[in-house]
Amino acid sequence: MSKRKRAESKSSIGGLKEDENKLLDLIRSKEGMGATTFEMKLETKIVPALITRSIASLKKNHLIKEVPNINNKGIKHFLAVEFAPCKELTGGDWYNDGTLNIEKIEDLKGICVAILDSAKDRVVTFEILSTYFEKTKDKLTREQVKQILKNLVLDNVIMEVTSNGLGEFSSTRIGQVCYKLTGRKSDNGKARAGAFASVPCGACPHIALCSPDGVISPTTCDYFQKWLDF
Amino acid sequence: MDTSEFGIVYAVHIITAQFGSVVSKVCECLLRKGSLSSRDISRFSESEINHNKVKDILYLLIQHNCVQAFSVEPRAGSESKAIVQYFVLFNNIIHRVRYNKFSRVVNEELGSQCGAVLDGLLTNGRLTLGQLIERDRDSENTIGSEVIRDSLRKLVAARFVERIPSPEPVIGKKEQEPGQKKKGTRAAQIIKEPETLEERIIEAATPVDAIRFPLIFEQGSSSSLADNDGNISEGKRKQHDVESSDSRNEVIWRPNFEEFIRHLRHKACVEIVKERRDEGCAIVLRAMLEVGRSQEKKVKTAKSVPMSVGSIYEEVIKTEAGRTMLQERVEACLDQLSATSSYLPAFVIEMDDSYIVDFTSIISVAQKDEMEAVVLRRYGKEAFRMFRYLSQEGHFVETDKIADAALTEKKDTPQILLKMWKDGYLHMQKLAVTGVYVPFLLWKVNKLIVSRQMLDEMYHACLNLSLRLTHEIDSEKELTLLPLNKLEGALKERLNKIKAKRLLLSSTSFKLDDAIMLFHDF
Numbered sequence: 001m002s003k004r005k006r007a008e009s010k011s012s013i014g015g016l017k018e019d020e021n022k023l024l025d026l027i028r029s030k031e032g033m034g035a036t037t038f039e040m041k042l043e044t045k046i047v048p049a050l051i052t053r054s055i056a057s058l059k060k061n062h063l064i065k066e067v068p069n070i071n072n073k074g075i076k077h078f079l080a081v082e083f084a085p086c087k088e089l090t091g092g093d094w095y096n097d098g099t100l101n102i103e104k105i106e107d108l109k110g111i112c113v114a115i116l117d118s119a120k121d122r123v124v125t126f127e128i129l130s131t132y133f134e135k136t137k138d139k140l141t142r143e144q145v146k147q148i149l150k151n152l153v154l155d156n157v158i159m160e161v162t163s164n165g166l167g168e169f170s171s172t173r174i175g176q177v178c179y180k181l182t183g184r185k186s187d188n189g190k191a192r193a194g195a196f197a198s199v200p201c202g203a204c205p206h207i208a209l210c211s212p213d214g215v216i217s218p219t220t221c222d223y224f225q226k227w228l229d230f
Numbered sequence: 231m232d233t234s235e236f237g238i239v240y241a242v243h244i245i246t247a248q249f250g251s252v253v254s255k256v257c258e259c260l261l262r263k264g265s266l267s268s269r270d271i272s273r274f275s276e277s278e279i280n281h282n283k284v285k286d287i288l289y290l291l292i293q294h295n296c297v298q299a300f301s302v303e304p305r306a307g308s309e310s311k312a313i314v315q316y317f318v319l320f321n322n323i324i325h326r327v328r329y330n331k332f333s334r335v336v337n338e339e340l341g342s343q344c345g346a347v348l349d350g351l352l353t354n355g356r357l358t359l360g361q362l363i364e365r366d367r368d369s370e371n372t373i374g375s376e377v378i379r380d381s382l383r384k385l386v387a388a389r390f391v392e393r394i395p396s397p398e399p400v401i402g403k404k405e406q407e408p409g410q411k412k413k414g415t416r417a418a419q420i421i422k423e424p425e426t427l428e429e430r431i432i433e434a435a436t437p438v439d440a441i442r443f444p445l446i447f448e449q450g451s452s453s454s455l456a457d458n459d460g461n462i463s464e465g466k467r468k469q470h471d472v473e474s475s476d477s478r479n480e481v482i483w484r485p486n487f488e489e490f491i492r493h494l495r496h497k498a499c500v501e502i503v504k505e506r507r508d509e510g511c512a513i514v515l516r517a518m519l520e521v522g523r524s525q526e527k528k529v530k531t532a533k534s535v536p537m538s539v540g541s542i543y544e545e546v547i548k549t550e551a552g553r554t555m556l557q558e559r560v561e562a563c564l565d566q567l568s569a570t571s572s573y574l575p576a577f578v579i580e581m582d583d584s585y586i587v588d589f590t591s592i593i594s595v596a597q598k599d600e601m602e603a604v605v606l607r608r609y610g611k612e613a614f615r616m617f618r619y620l621s622q623e624g625h626f627v628e629t630d631k632i633a634d635a636a637l638t639e640k641k642d643t644p645q646i647l648l649k650m651w652k653d654g655y656l657h658m659q660k661l662a663v664t665g666v667y668v669p670f671l672l673w674k675v676n677k678l679i680v681s682r683q684m685l686d687e688m689y690h691a692c693l694n695l696s697l698r699l700t701h702e703i704d705s706e707k708e709l710t711l712l713p714l715n716k717l718e719g720a721l722k723e724r725l726n727k728i729k730a731k732r733l734l735l736s737s738t739s740f741k742l743d744d745a746i747m748l749f750h751d752f
Contacts, residue, residue, distance in 0.1 A: 070640050072668065088630070091640055100639045151637045154615040156602070159573030166565070182573055194603025195745035196684065199738055201691035203607040208653070210694070212239075218694035219701040228702070228731050 019046050020054040027064055027078050032086030034067060034077035070098055093144055108138070108148050109155075116158060116181050123161060123168050123178035149179060156182055200227045233320050234686035238262065240693045241323040247696070248326065249290065252279060256287045260297065260318035265427065267313050288316055292397075294355035295322050295484055299398045300431045314398060317431050321751070325487050327692075327743060332490045336390055343373055344381040348390065351485050356394050358480040382483065392442050392486035395435035444481075492529050495752045498744070499592045506574055506595065507566055513552050514563040515577070517545035518587050530752070536584035539564065572622075593752050600745055601680055605655065612638040613646045617655070617675060626659060626672035647673055654683040685749045692742055699735040702728060 022044050027035050035043075040051050055078060058064045062081060069075045070091040077089055087093075094101055115132065116124055129149065133140040140148075152158040163169035163176040172178055196202040200223035201210075210216040218224060233241075238261045246254040259274050260266060266274065272284040279287075291297035296319055301312035325332075329352045337345035350365050351357055357365070359382060363375040373381075385391040436442065496519045504512035521541050522534035543560050546552035564585055567578035574595060579586040598621065606614040615636040620627060633643040650656045657679065661670040703710070706728045709721065717725055 075668075092634065094637060100637070102639075105637055147637065150635065151615065153572050154618045154636060155611070156573075156614075156618065159571050161569075161571040161573075164565075164569070167562070194600050194607075195738075195741040196600055196688050196691060197603035197607040199691050199695065199742060201687065201694055202604050205608065207687055207690060210690070212693070212697055218698045221694075221698075224694075224698055228698075228734065230727055230730055 017054070017057075019044075019050050020058055022046065023051065023054050024058060024063060024080070027058075028080045028083075030079075032079065032083050033088060034079035034083075034085070036075055036077055040078075068098070070095065094147075104138075105148070105151070108133075108140070109152055109157075112148060112152055112179075113157060113181070116179060119180070123163070123172065123180045125163075125172055126177045126179070129179070152179075158182060200224050233261065234682065234689060236686045236690040236693065237320065237324075240689040241320055243693050243696060244323055244326055245296070249294075252283070253287050253290065255279065256284060257291065257296070257318060257323070260316060261320065265300070265315045265317040265431075267315050271316065291318075294326075295319065295487075296326075298395070298431055298435055300434065301398060301400050303400050303402050312400065317428065319428070322487060324746075324750075325490075327739075328490075328747075330740075331494065331743075332390075332485065332487075335490060335493050336385070340381070340384050340388060340390075343377050344385050344390075346371075346373060347378055347381040347385060348485060351391060351483060356482050356484040358482050360480060362483075386443050386483070387445070389443055389486055389489040391483050392489075393437060393444070394482045394484050395432075396437065399431065399434035401430050401434045488529055491747070491751050492526065494747060495529065495589075495593075496523075498596070498748065498752060499587075499589065502592050502596045503567070503577055507563075507577075509551075510555065510559060510563045511567050511577075513546060513549065513555065514542065514560055515567065515587065517542050517549070517552065518578070518585065521545050522587060532588075532590045533579070534587035534589070536581060536586050538584050542585065589752075593748065596748050597681065600748065601684060604684065605650070608653075609646060609650055609655075612636060612642070613650055616643070616646065616673075617650065620656070620673055620675040621677070624675075626657075626674045628661075629671050629673065632673060644671065647671070655680055681749055685746065688742060688746050688749070692739060692746065695735050695739045695742065699732065699739075702731050702735070 023035075023040055023046070026040060026043055030039075037048075037051055037055070040046070040055075041048060044051075046054070055064070058078075059066070064078045065081055067077045067079055067085045067089050069077055069089055077085070079085060091098065091100065094105060112129060115129060126146070126149070130140075130142050130145045133145050149158065149160070153160055158179050159182050161169075161178050161180065163172040163174055163178055165172065165174040168180075169176075169178065194202070200221065201207055204210070204221075204223055206216050210218070210221070212218070238258070241261060242254050242258045245257045255275050256271055256279065259271050263270075263274060268284050268288060269281060271288075272279055272281045275284070288297055288299075292299065298317050298319055299314050300317060301314050304310050304312050332352065333345055333349055336348045346366075347362060350362055354361075354365075359379060362378050362382065366372055366375070366378055382391065496516075499519065500512050500516050503515045518534065518537060521537045525535040539557070539561060542564070543557050546555055546560055564578060564580070568576045568580045568585070570576045575588075575591045577588060577592050579588050602614060602618060605617045609617075615638065616632050619632060619635045629644055629647065630640065632638075632647065633640045636643075638646070647656060647658070651658045651673070655675075657674045657676045659672045659674075661672055663670060706724065709717075709725055709728065712721070
């Protein structure tokens with residue numbers, strides 16, 4: 001009795017089928033981003049049922065892993081085991097198990113503000129702040145420090161200024177990026193309230209539904225009632 | 231800028247409160263339909279207002295500077311007569327709630343006697359010198375005809391009061407019909423014509439400066455010498471129009487709102503700089519505004535004329551606060567004013583050893599603060615960061631990138647952005663990419679759209695504050711009628727409460743109007 005011939009569709013690597021091979025190549029080519037089943041379907045033209053079976057087999061053989069997408073938990077990305085998931089999937093340095101570490105960010109922001117506050121009228125260079133965080137237990141990279149500072153600029157708490165070497169910049173090089181607190185000059189640095197934002201209508205989510213004789217009107221408005229309740 | 235829906239509702243509310251509902255109907259008709267003839271108004275007005283009544287109402291609104299009549303030049307060769315049309319002046323209606331501000335400006339700048347004369351003009355719309363004197367004679371605190379004449383001269387010299395415009399200017403028919411191809415030479419196309427109908431009417435009605443603000447007043451008579459000055463050939467036609475408006479040949483005066491708005495604009499610019507920079511910079515800017523003032527042709531001037539350090543310093547030392555400043559300090563302030571950062575743009579542009587005030591940049595800082603304050607209050611801190619980030623970027627940015635920059639939870643970011651988009655504070659575009667299942671969402675802050683949206687909401691808020699004030703006063707009407715000495719205990723407390731409410735509502739309305747001017751008039 002002659003030995004039965006091995007099927008031609010099987011490949012030499014770990015005894016994988018041709019479809020599985022094709023999928024593994026695609027997944028490897030996508031590196032840290034991995035591939036979704038939708039992309040597999042589109043790029044390999046393999047029928048969905050076979051894709052599901054091949055994925056299960058690749059997973060069983062420990063050749064790929066499944067990583068959820070931070071933006072959409074329903075979409076699964078398949079990565080080759082040798083690659084770590086990229087920033088787009090995990091959310092980046094500030095995410096822990098798919099959740100933004102707000103507490104840590106706020107703490108770091110607080111430290112930056114304290115450093116700038118202690119500098120009084122002087123500006124603080126980016127290098128000083130970056131060196132400070134390199135020495136702490138968090139050991140932030142320059143990029144991370146930049147992100148924290150940019151966030152504080154967006155909060156309108158600090159401002160980024162470029163040194164011209166004069167006055168408050170006398171101890172810095174011309175063109176060096178520096179930071180200082182925005183602090184309003186009058187009113188002891190209190191944030192600007194805004195004339196419209198100070199009126200109940202400025203904060204009202206129903207302003208589009210409000211009219212003089214409507215269901216929501218200034219004479220029956222609860223927000224006005226609260227505002228005028230002395 | 232087109233008038234927003236709540237702008238119209240607010241203007242109608244002001245007219246209803248001051249002149250009654252019939253007048254407001256005519257006004258609303260003009261606000262909604264544009265310029266109309268008196269017959270058309272009587273036809274379009276919802277209720278039965280006959281033609282004669284419409285005419286009376288129009289004369290009343292003209293007297294109070296809320297309406298301007300005009301006629302369109304008939305086509306060459308055409309035998310048809312030009313029909314008088316009426317155009318409502320939306321800005322002048324809104325100015326009616328600003329009379330206290332205008333009055334305060336004159337009281338501070340020219341004293342209380344000029345203030346009294348201006349009040350007479352604000353209350354009555356337009357008056358001759360004779361009428362002003364008559365009005366003073368009938369009042370309790372008479373100041374005398376000489377003082378009135380002198381005060382009026384001062385007001386005209388300071389351009390706070392002007393001669394009334396031509397009662398019925400004829401404007402040329404626009405050559406260019408919509409949809410028609412432009413003809414003519416390139417040079418002819420470069421010459422800019424005033425764009426809106428309102429601008430064309432106002433330009434046609436306004437007399438030349440020498441007639442609008444005559445320098446010499448004739449003794450003993452109410453007419454001005456400038457009226458008889460034959461040398462002013464340019465303004466002859468307009469002069470004739472003006473004179474024909476008054477049968478007794480007396481000059482009729484009215485408040486010049488343009489000058490008041492320019493004054494308030496300058497004041498606001500100085501305040502913005504003082505708050506964001508320091509007192510020294512504010513003094514220097516005030517001096518710069520004074521130097522460039524005479525060269526400003528229109529209220530919404532984007533940039534001042536270039537001025538040297540010497541001329542700025544000369545103006546700085548004229549003020550008490552500026553006298554302590556050395557030229558070196560002024561130069562340091564100018565450096566500060568021309569510096570840019572992530573926080574502030576340059577307020578002053580340095581060019582070939584001279585300096586230019588960038589009005590647009592100064593005003594935009596205050597506008598931005600107003601917008602951001604609303605975003606922070608309405609949508610929260612995360613939205614505030616996203617809005618600021620998108621404002622900085624100035625182009626479409628995808629959701630993920632916004633979340634990264636603002637350091638906000640990625641799954642919450644689309645919801646926050648969508649909320650702002652729904653209310654018109656953001657612009658969104660969907661981008662479908664082949665191979666990606668979910669389309670990308672791109673976001674952008676369109677400052678012009680946000681400004682319009684906010685302006686409409688601010689008019690709405692002003693209307694609400696006014697309606698609430700009326701409601702509060704009406705609800706405690708009986709209490710306010712009681713004699714003060716009879717009020718004790720709980721009743722007195724209620725009266726104090728109503729006073730406090732009235733004060734809060736009025737002062738908030740006053741500040742909100744400042745913000746409206748920031749977006750609409752400056």
